[in-house]
Amino acid sequence: MDWVLVGTTCSLALLFAYIYVPGWDRIAHLLLLDRTTIPRIIIGIGLNSILLLGLIVARLREAESRIPVWTTVAAVGAVLLNHAAIYYSLSRIGPGALAVSIGWPVLIAALVVAIGLFSRGRTTAPGILVAVVAIAVGGRVNPFYHGVLDLRQTAIGQEIESVNALAPGAWVSVNGFGSGAVLRETGVEAYSGDQAWPSKKMWDAIDPDHSDESVWNRYAHVNWTADPSIPAIGLVAADIVQLRFDSCNAFAQGSVRYVLSDKPVEQQCLAPVATVPEPAATYYVYRVVGHS
Numbered sequence: 001m002d003w004v005l006v007g008t009t010c011s012l013a014l015l016f017a018y019i020y021v022p023g024w025d026r027i028a029h030l031l032l033l034d035r036t037t038i039p040r041i042i043i044g045i046g047l048n049s050i051l052l053l054g055l056i057v058a059r060l061r062e063a064e065s066r067i068p069v070w071t072t073v074a075a076v077g078a079v080l081l082n083h084a085a086i087y088y089s090l091s092r093i094g095p096g097a098l099a100v101s102i103g104w105p106v107l108i109a110a111l112v113v114a115i116g117l118f119s120r121g122r123t124t125a126p127g128i129l130v131a132v133v134a135i136a137v138g139g140r141v142n143p144f145y146h147g148v149l150d151l152r153q154t155a156i157g158q159e160i161e162s163v164n165a166l167a168p169g170a171w172v173s174v175n176g177f178g179s180g181a182v183l184r185e186t187g188v189e190a191y192s193g194d195q196a197w198p199s200k201k202m203w204d205a206i207d208p209d210h211s212d213e214s215v216w217n218r219y220a221h222v223n224w225t226a227d228p229s230i231p232a233i234g235l236v237a238a239d240i241v242q243l244r245f246d247s248c249n250a251f252a253q254g255s256v257r258y259v260l261s262d263k264p265v266e267q268q269c270l271a272p273v274a275t276v277p278e279p280a281a282t283y284y285v286y287r288v289v290g291h292s
C-alpha cells in the first residue's frame with residue numbers, strides 16, 4: 001500500500017468534502033477546519049494538488065509496465081471538462097471577465113498538453129509549460145515583478161522609527177488597516193497584524209480567564225479599534241479578530257507604549273506625540289499615559 005499517495009488523496013478529498021458536503025460542524029470543529037476560511041481551504045486544495053501531481057508522476061515513472069492510454073485520456077478530459085464548466089459559469093454570471101481575458105484558449109491548450117505529458121510520466125517539457133501558464137496568469141500581480149512600496153521611507157514610517165528609537169516600546173494600530181501595515185514594515189514590536197500562532201503572554205493579559213479563547217485561538221489578523229460600541233473581543237471573519245482598545249485598561253497600561261491611528265483618538269490615557277500627513281491619510285501617533 002502506498003500510504004503517502006493514499007494519505008494525500010484522502011486529505012484532498014477531506015477538503016473537497018468540507019466545501020461541498022453539508023453537516024460538517026462537529027467534525028470540522030474537531031479537525032480545526034472551522035478556524036479558517038473557505039479561501040484558505042481552497043489554497044490548501046491547490047497545494048495538495050501540486051503535491052499529489054508530483055507523487056502520481058513519480059509513481060508513473062517508477063512503473064515497470066507500460067502506462068495505459070486511458071490515464072492520458074482521463075487526465076486531458078478532466079482538464080477540458082473543468083475549464084468548460086468555468087467558461088459556462090462565467091458566460092452566464094461574469095461575461096465581462098471573459099471579455100477582458102485575452103489569450104486564455106492558448107493557455108488552456110498549453111495546460112492540456114502539459115497534463116497529457118505529465119500523465120505519460122514526462123516532467124521537463126510539461127513543467128516548463130505549466131510555469132509559462134502560471135507566469136502568464138499571475139506574473140503581473142507578483143510583488144517580485146512590480147516591487148512593493150517601502151513604508152519605512154514614508155514620513156510616517158520614519159516618524160515611527162524615530163519615536164521608537166528614543167524610547168522603545170510596544171505599539172498598537174487602531175481603526176484603519178494602513179497603520180498596521182506601517183508598523184509591520186518598520187519592524188517595531190506591535191500587537192497588531194498577522195497572528196500565525198497565539199501568544200500565551202499576550203492573550204493571558206488581554207483575556208485572563210480565557211473566556212473568549214474560541215475567538216482568538218486561531219491563525220488570524222489581529223485588528224484593533226477605538227470604537228467604544230463594539231465588543232471587547234470579537235470575530236469579524238473566520239480569520240479576523242477585532243479588539244476594542246482602551247488605553248486606560250490593565251493591558252494597555254502594562255503592555256502598550258504607543259498607538260498609531262489614521263483617525264484622531266480621544267481617550268483619557270492617550271497623549272498626542274505627532275501628526276503626520278500622507279497623501280492617502282493623516283496619521284496620529286499617541287503615547288499611553290497613566291490614569292490622571
